[in-house]
Amino acid sequence: MDQLDVKISSDFLTAALLIPVECKNISFDNIMQFLAQKKIVYGVKEKNIHQMISEKKIGSYTIIASGKPVERGRPGKIQLLIDTSKIGKPKELKCGKVDHKNLGLIVNVKKGTPLARRIPSVRGSDGITVFGKTLPAPQENDVILRVGTGTEISVSDPNLLVASIDGYLRIAEDTIEVHSQKVINGDIDYATGNISLDGDLKVTGSIKAGFEVHISGSLVVYGCAEETIIKCGGSIQVRNGIAGSGSGLIECGGKLSAKFISNFTVNTDSDCTVYDDILHSSIISHGRVTAKNIVGGYVAAANGIRAKEIGNVSETKTIVDIDHKAMKQKQRSLVLSKLKESKAKLNTEKKILFDYLKNHMDQNGNIQDLDTFDEMKHSLLFLYINFCSLQKQISDLESSLTSPNCPIIKASVVYPNVVANLGNQKRLIKKVEKSVTYEMISDEAPCTKNDIRAISGGGK
Template identity: 30%
Template sequence: MANESPKLAEWVSFAVRDKGLTAVVSFREPPLAQEKSFTLEEFKALIEHQGFQYGVFADQELSAILDGWLQAMSDVPIAKGKPPEPSQDERLEFCFDTNPLPTPQLLENDRVDYRELGILQNAHQGQVLVRKIPGKWGEKGIDVYGNEVPSNPPKTKTLPAGQGTVIAPDGASLVSAIDGQIVYGRDQRVAVVPVHHVREDVDFSTGNIDFVGSVVVHGSVREGFTVKATGNIEVFGIVERANLLAGGDIIIRGGVQGSAKTRINAKGAIKALFVQNAVIEAEGPMVVSDSVMHSFLRAETLRVTGKRGLLVGGVTRVDHSVFARIIGSHLGTATRIEFVLLSEEKKQLTIHRTQLAKLEETLGKAEEALTKLHLIEERAGQLPLEQRQIRDRLLATRSAAYEERTTLQEEVQRLEAMLAQKTRVTIEVTAMMYPGVQLLHDHMEWHNNDFMSGCKLECTAEGWQRYV
């Protein structure tokens, strides 16, 4: 270059470090002082000759380096580039508590419910469990030559898909494929399982259970606790003055020791070893393997089987039939059995007939008003705007009423046909029915005052009939 000093070039050498982000100079042992006549301009010309364009130190700093050259020096920085900013890596956002701790629910007046611990986390099908937050490239840097220095690419994250989960089509989230319990395992994967297992008892260590799936309790359900499930509930121990609510079936292998406040309800069937002092309702059949004592039962049918096969006390309401070995007791304990299916159907039939009568009245008034408007239109040639609007509303009302009447008429015919079939209701006793047993069906009530062994009772239009 024009100002290059070959003499100075003999005493210095240049290099770059840190992937081009630092330029350094090394000096040999300096010449004698009287021969050391290098200038700042010569030094800057050498630096420029190396191609260093960015981050070169100011003149004051370069002069200080020359002035400090009293002996051999190595890797003295003379220029600093701009390092790239670190990129932000992708990260995962968990939409549930990955480490749920038992936390009693705080109620009003600073009271605490230790039965509501919030440990169990439910997921519904399609619910987002984990979101992937995109990474971001860091700002580019500049090396000492003036070139751009890209940042390292953001690191990607893999969605921790486990059993019962799927990755969304856009790849940005993990969603639940089923209804169930969220499980975050030691393998750092997220799963949704359809069955929640309680390994011991449902008590203060677990809190109440409210699950979108089926629940299996390997112990007992202790007093005052509640288990809710949209699927089935199975309890290997006893239900001890507790509540069970299932969208499917309920199986209680150890039986029910209840109280007036105990509620057990299933949309499906119920099976239990025994039932004592409880309120139990099933939309399907109910089977008890040993005994039912002083309880309120509601089911499609009831079978009390086993060696005892005892049904005594309380109220039993069924649709069709009751089977037991023994009904009542030798003490004459009041035991009431009601057949309610036809009563409920008759009630519904009465409601529909009342609705039909009101519809007929509405239709009659609409037809009368439309006839009057038609006569006015014939005389005047055209109805005024206000009366045309009234006519349009009447026509819409009449159309809706005709449609509703058709639906109700079909339902009335269905119910009348069902009642005409005179659905049979039966009670079968294989050992003994004691005095004190009351039977009720369609307002036909019968009180047993005898010791009746091995019999079958059926209600007909003439009343209760006994078959030995």
């Protein structure tokens, strides 16, 4: 047996045996005894040894033992659950072209939205050499699911990160965040594309012509708003004015303030405050409109209009309207329509949730898929909050309809060719009037000139 030779691989995972010519009649037991002397005890391939003996494999090495190699584990990782692949890429249109104004730079999420999942590391399997010694598997790197601004760990899954607020997604190095306010340093133009945001927006530059802004919260613009479309659920502040050429549109769910408004259409659910002039614009406010001068266009306000001057010396036709009751009733009708739609959605989501519980809850009250259940709960809660908000709007509108307060139009100077509408009464100003206040005595009475009066002031 001393003539037998065995080679061991450098990783100690393979043993190869050579039978010399002088040992051609060696037995299986002799070979096994030889391997025991060499302390080769793991992974011995008896079939290979029998084959060497039966086929008289002389003078060449044959593998007769194999160890178990180390099996690497899996390092931990953070799996992002939000699709970010389209961020910064122009939207593809059905015609095959791309829209460079829609870059998808902002990803909006709702409270409770799953954002990321921690996939823990998995330790590998130890290896074993042909000598029976253990080869330890290396320790794999693990990861930590970090909680950032506007996020939290799911109560039902310690490895799931969810949004704790409504807002937009921000990924900063190793942290995922949700912010309710987005700051754009510069203009909204081709570099940013159109903006669609669930939250508040601050723009340090201007909103350039041709671009759109759709946000659920409030908007602050340090520059100007050019020929654009802005739809905002909260208040709007444009510090350097709003200037268009006739097709610009702003829909504001709160108060609006601007340095000036020129050639624009503005609809606001609350007050509209303009520090300089409103020029050739259509303004509809369900609150009060205040401006330095109002020249041209149509300005309607449910709670009154106040200006230093209305019209101008060129006698530009200017219409001011405080049809309080009609405006409030129209707004109430719109909100009632939204309330009906909201109630239908709420009932549908309730039924879906109840059906889900019926089919996914065991006898002990345990829910099979808590993540899906949490998402459905958050969706239902959002709809309920919206429904309650609409109910309050209806209540406020009905209170204002029964309020004894009478809206007025007040100005230091009113020029000829100004039309003052107060409900179903109309007054055309034919000569300059100073320090006047127009009010409607009765919005139910037939149209007579006595139903509109100038409380103070007179003609020139």
